[in-house]
Structure formats: structure tokens, C-alpha cells
Amino acid sequence: MLNAKDVKTVEDAKRIIDERNLSHVKVGLFDIDGIMRGKYMSKEKFFSSLDSGFAFCDVVLGWDSKDQLYDNGKVTGWETGYPDAPVRILPHTCRDIVDEPGQLLFIAEFVDEAEKVCPRGTLRKVIEKGKAMGFDAFAALEYEFFMFDETPDSIREKGFRNLKPITPDFFGYSVIRNSVHSELYQQIMGMGELMDFPIEGLHTETGPGVLEAALAVDDATKAADKAALFKTFMKVLAQRNNMMATFMAKWSGDYPGQSGHIHLSLKNSADGSSAFYDANNKHNISKVQRHFIAGQQRLMPELLAMFAPTVNSYSRLIPGFWAPTDATWGVENRTTALRVIPGSPKSQRVEYRLGSADANPYLALAAALGAGLYGIEHELEPEAQVKGNSYEQTHSPELALPRTLWESAQRLKHSAAAKDLFGETFVEHFAATREWEEREFRRHITDWEMERYFEII
Known part of the structure; x- marks a missing residue:
């Protein structure tokens, strides 16, 4: 059985989910204020996202800590329609979750244009x-x-x-x-x-x-x-x-x-x-x-x-x-x-x-x-x-x-x-x-x- 800390690759991530017989996993990313935004994702959707990435509404880059929309941003806004932005899941960030026995958490980050303001991308x-x-x-x-x-x-x-x-x-x-x-x-x-x-x-x-x-x-x-x-x-x-x-x-x-x-x-x-x-x-x-x-x-x-x-x-x-x-x-x-x-x-x-x-x-x-x-x-x-x-x-x-x-x-x-x-x-x-x-x-x-x-x- 694979441990969460040992997950390094896409194949490892799929294997541990299969071994634990999980129907869903938790995925999250961090916004401008360092607040984790995320959701539970079905196994099928998660596997597809591991291979090809997925999209996350870029409003999380265009609102504050109280979900109020910035009126002075250019990255996203009403004029762009708050579209989905591409995101990649990072298999090596796999974690067990406190008080959710067997459940797993993965960190994701924005890519392409959104990566320019993604906090994790900025550090990288x-x-x-x-x-x-x-x-x-x-x-x-x-x-x-x-x-x-x-x-x-x-x-x-x-x-x-x-x-x-x-x-x-x-x-x-x-x-x-x-x-x-x-x-x-x-x-x-x-x-x-x-x-x-x-x-x-x-x-x-x-x-x-x-x-x-x-x-x-x-x-x-x-x-x-x-x-x-x-x-x-x-x-x-x-x-x-x-x-x-x-x-x-x-x-x-x-x-x-x-x-x-x-x-x-x-x-x-x-x-x-x-x-x-x-x-x-x-x-x-x-x-x-x-x-x-x-x-x-x-x-x-x-x-x-x-x-x-x-x-x-x-x-x-x-x-x-x-x-x-x-x-x-x-x-x-x-x-x-x-x-x-x-x-x-x-x-x-x-x-x-x-x-x-x-x-x-x-x-x-x-x-x-x-x-x-x-x-x-x-x-x-x-x-x-x-x-x-x-x-x-x-x-x-x-x-x-x-x-x-x-x-x-x-x-x-x-x-x-x-x-x-x-x-x-x-x-x-x-x-x-x-x-x-x-x-x-x-x-x-x-x-x-x-x-x-x-x-x-």
C-alpha cells in the first residue's frame, strides 16, 4: 500500500486512489490572500485532470477575502466574464487530511496567463x-x-x-x-x-x-x-x-x-x-x-x-x-x-x-x-x-x-x-x-x- 507522503508522480496518485477505493478526492489552490479555495472532485474527473489539467474559475484571483469583486483589476473582471483558467494538479503534494480518514488532498496551481499572478507561481x-x-x-x-x-x-x-x-x-x-x-x-x-x-x-x-x-x-x-x-x-x-x-x-x-x-x-x-x-x-x-x-x-x-x-x-x-x-x-x-x-x-x-x-x-x-x-x-x-x-x-x-x-x-x-x-x-x-x-x-x-x-x- 502506498503512503500519501510517497506519492511523487501521476501514476502514484492514481495508484493510491485506487488502493484506497476513493470515489472523490479534495483539490485546493491558494488565492491572492493565501486562502485555500477548492472542492471535492470525482475519481474520474481527477484522473482526467492529472493527465490533462482542468479549469478553475479565475474569480478567485479577482475577489477579496470576503468574496467581493475588485473594481480595479485587469487580470480578470466583469469585462472578461470571469472565465475558467487552466490549472495543474501537483501529485507530489498529496496529503492525508486531519479528521477525514482515508481521504486525500492535492494542491493545484494556475498555469499559462493566470500563473503570472498565482502566488505559488510567483514564488517559483x-x-x-x-x-x-x-x-x-x-x-x-x-x-x-x-x-x-x-x-x-x-x-x-x-x-x-x-x-x-x-x-x-x-x-x-x-x-x-x-x-x-x-x-x-x-x-x-x-x-x-x-x-x-x-x-x-x-x-x-x-x-x-x-x-x-x-x-x-x-x-x-x-x-x-x-x-x-x-x-x-x-x-x-x-x-x-x-x-x-x-x-x-x-x-x-x-x-x-x-x-x-x-x-x-x-x-x-x-x-x-x-x-x-x-x-x-x-x-x-x-x-x-x-x-x-x-x-x-x-x-x-x-x-x-x-x-x-x-x-x-x-x-x-x-x-x-x-x-x-x-x-x-x-x-x-x-x-x-x-x-x-x-x-x-x-x-x-x-x-x-x-x-x-x-x-x-x-x-x-x-x-x-x-x-x-x-x-x-x-x-x-x-x-x-x-x-x-x-x-x-x-x-x-x-x-x-x-x-x-x-x-x-x-x-x-x-x-x-x-x-x-x-x-x-x-x-x-x-x-x-x-x-x-x-x-x-x-x-x-x-x-x-x-x-x-x-x-x-
Whole structure:
């Protein structure tokens, strides 16, 4: 009997479905916001799609996270009639599914013209650039997320107010919490093993009901697949337990925001050696890693929308809450946007600490890797490293990050480097979607505005 993790080819995919006597399988792909969209597909249709591909309505590239149609996109829209776009199924992404014994999940991705704005295709474009430069990229993503004793119905009945986290108070790295709730922790870790996104570390963070999961390192494409699946099925697991998990960047002004940190390293394709490690240099930082850091630092303000893609993202980027506010770097410094982690040839890496948990893993990783490769390609040099508390220091104006989603969208839209890395079609489309997101926000009145202005002004 074939295991899901052993499926590599079209023939393997057909064999495992026959062996399990499945009438249907689940197929999904990820949209611009990193939301998995998909369906159950009959065995006959799936086999045909494995051989010849299939078509998926391209509206998922033309609407937002609430299924509202963009009015400023050119990739698809009312003028095109929202046609089906060609999609390919990726046999090697075969997974068992938590709480669906015997059932299988396969990831798909857009091809042809739609591939230009497909998040997975955008990441692959950057990875291929790295390979052409002689590097293989490896990554590990880690996420903070809050858990609530709520359901999709209860949060709406409450108007998303007065929500109850699964545990009270601040209690980071708590053995008490993970022991009392050991069944939940075991479910999460078991899901990671079953669905092939193994969790290297799982612990409470600082805040009521907040957890942090660090996923194991893998090559960059697989790391993004695993991160996107983790976010999706963590929500599934929570709801099946009559709980809810949120990856919002910041759900409450009283607590720290939620990060989506990215650990990155490069290996030399020729021999598999670390491209970041040089024992002859301080902190073992090789010339390649130095240029990589410089590229990430230089392009951070221009690519911020890919790491902080929602209006809410910018509520997190404030001093003193473990979120960077300038494009800084330091060695083992968690107050900077980039944290260099020196170590052995195996562990030498850089942690991109800027990203929030709400980012699309494919696009955040594409931006973090692409910026680093840009730095290598152009032999850029980083600013002086920050020592001590970055929040209390004054930095170059060039290192200042945009403070709103609209500003970030404008920086991305006019970034020559972004167009070179991701293609003009992607940059234009993604920037337009972020402009839409900001405009949607401006149409609404917040509780803060009502409380502040209703009586007094």
C-alpha cells in the first residue's frame, strides 16, 4: 500500500486512489490572500485532470477575502466574464487530511496567463532565479496565533467583541498551559505529522490563548506549501473542537500582535554547502549572506505590502511590541527587522522578523527570498548592524517603513526591483488588490471613531 507522503508522480496518485477505493478526492489552490479555495472532485474527473489539467474559475484571483469583486483589476473582471483558467494538479503534494480518514488532498496551481499572478507561481519564479544564480533556497516559517473558546456563530452573535480566549492572562512558554491542554497540543502536533507539515516547536506565547508553532525547515517551495496548509487546517482543527484560531496581525490593542517569521538560508547548488557560512568572518557571515541581508534591507520598504497585506497589519508595526518599525538588521537581536542567526554551516541563517501572521506564505517568502537574491545580484552592502534596542535608536530615513497599506501599495507599484523579481503583471495586480483593501476599510466607521467623536465633536 502506498503512503500519501510517497506519492511523487501521476501514476502514484492514481495508484493510491485506487488502493484506497476513493470515489472523490479534495483539490485546493491558494488565492491572492493565501486562502485555500477548492472542492471535492470525482475519481474520474481527477484522473482526467492529472493527465490533462482542468479549469478553475479565475474569480478567485479577482475577489477579496470576503468574496467581493475588485473594481480595479485587469487580470480578470466583469469585462472578461470571469472565465475558467487552466490549472495543474501537483501529485507530489498529496496529503492525508486531519479528521477525514482515508481521504486525500492535492494542491493545484494556475498555469499559462493566470500563473503570472498565482502566488505559488510567483514564488517559483523567484526560486528559479536563485537556481540560475547557483543557489538552492531553504526556509522555515513560524506563526503566532490566538485560540478562542468561540465558534463562527458565537463571534458573530457577539459582534466580534468580548471574545473569550482559551486561557487567560500572559503566560509565555507555560508548561502549565500546555499540560492542562495537552490533548489540544497533541492534536496539533499529530495533524502536522499526518499532513506533512511537521511542527518543530509548539508553545504558548505572551498573551491570553496565544500559541506559537515553528514548522520544520524544507526547501522553499515545500516550506511555503506547508505553511499555507498549516494555517488552513489549524483553523479547521480549532473549529472541529468548537474553538477558533485567528492569524490576524493584531486582534486587540491590549496584546502583542501575531508574527509570521521566515527563516531563510541558501546552499550552493554545486555541492550542497552553505552559501551563508564563512568561518573566517565575524559571526560566520559570508560575503553572499552579507549581500543577501543588504538586499532584504534595501527592498523592505518597497515590498512591505507582501509581508503586511491588510489594514490590520499596520496596527502591529508599532514600537515596543516585538514588531520592527524600520528596515534594520542585527546579530541575534529581536528588536530588528532582520535577525542574523550565526551558527554552524547547517544552521547559519537570517530570520525575516517583519512579517505578520496574516501574510500569504507564498508571497511573503517570495519577497524575502527575492530581495536577498537582488542584493547578491547587485552586490549590495547593508547599513551598519544595530546593537541594543533598535526602538530607542534613530535610523536613516531610507530605512523607514510605510505606515499604512495604501502607502505600501504605492511603494510596491512603483518598485522597479519588484517588477524585475515578480513580473509587472503580478506587481500591478497585487498593488491594485491592496489599494482595494484600503478603500474598503475607508468605507466603514470604526468603534473608535464613534466613541471618540459622536458626542463631543
